[in-house]
Amino acid sequence: MKIFAHTNRGFSLVEMAVVLVIVGLLIAGLALPLTAQIDMKHYNETQKELSDLREALIGYALSNTALDGKPHLPCPDTDLDGFENREATGLCTNIESDVPWATLGLGQSDNWSNAYRYRVTSAFANSTTGFTLSTPRDILILEKAGGNMLASNVPAVLLSKGKNGFGAGADEQENSDGDAIFVSHTPTNVAGNEFDDLVVWVPAAVLFNRMVTAGKLP
Numbered sequence: 001m002k003i004f005a006h007t008n009r010g011f012s013l014v015e016m017a018v019v020l021v022i023v024g025l026l027i028a029g030l031a032l033p034l035t036a037q038i039d040m041k042h043y044n045e046t047q048k049e050l051s052d053l054r055e056a057l058i059g060y061a062l063s064n065t066a067l068d069g070k071p072h073l074p075c076p077d078t079d080l081d082g083f084e085n086r087e088a089t090g091l092c093t094n095i096e097s098d099v100p101w102a103t104l105g106l107g108q109s110d111n112w113s114n115a116y117r118y119r120v121t122s123a124f125a126n127s128t129t130g131f132t133l134s135t136p137r138d139i140l141i142l143e144k145a146g147g148n149m150l151a152s153n154v155p156a157v158l159l160s161k162g163k164n165g166f167g168a169g170a171d172e173q174e175n176s177d178g179d180a181i182f183v184s185h186t187p188t189n190v191a192g193n194e195f196d197d198l199v200v201w202v203p204a205a206v207l208f209n210r211m212v213t214a215g216k217l218p
């Protein structure tokens, strides 16, 4: 009886150790997918907000008329108050800066608390001379730095720098260098060229179609 009790206690200790190991494995197994799930949730919500911002840009053009009677897009916000910054000439203070979130009535930041970026073709945001169906656009979207073209002649682009912010790779740098060329592709983890930026643009065809449908153009 005494031997049996001793054996039983030893078995319980081993059992407890096994249970602890299993619980540890379960926690580790669950924790990783949870992190990935949260990242995915933030990514999807940011994508949705960028789509809403794109709609708001088109909405702005539908309800704002330049001095010549033509529509125009908003200017970027350059002094961090959320409202667009425009010179007395009607031209933007800067054609690439933060999204004018207060002007558009939407949120300022992506899911990682960084302000959304916005670039517009200068002639499309001019409140003296608005845009027409033949106004040239100057923004180019590539599938990778130096790669094939995804879209050209784009009037305006919106951008989130993603979870890693201003990444060091060539593709992320192309989205941070202040010029009219941007890169858009799905997130990648390639060492040295990690990419998690989200890029959404306003295609000229979509913008023009909405203006014509509403009777704002031609």
Ligand SMILES: [Ca+2]
Residues within 6 Å of the ligand: 160, 161, 162, 163, 164, 165, 166, 167, 172, 195, 196, 197
């Ligand atoms: Ca990034």
Ligand SMILES: [Ca+2]
Residues within 6 Å of the ligand: 173, 174, 175, 176, 177, 178, 179, 180, 181, 182
């Ligand atoms: Ca660039």
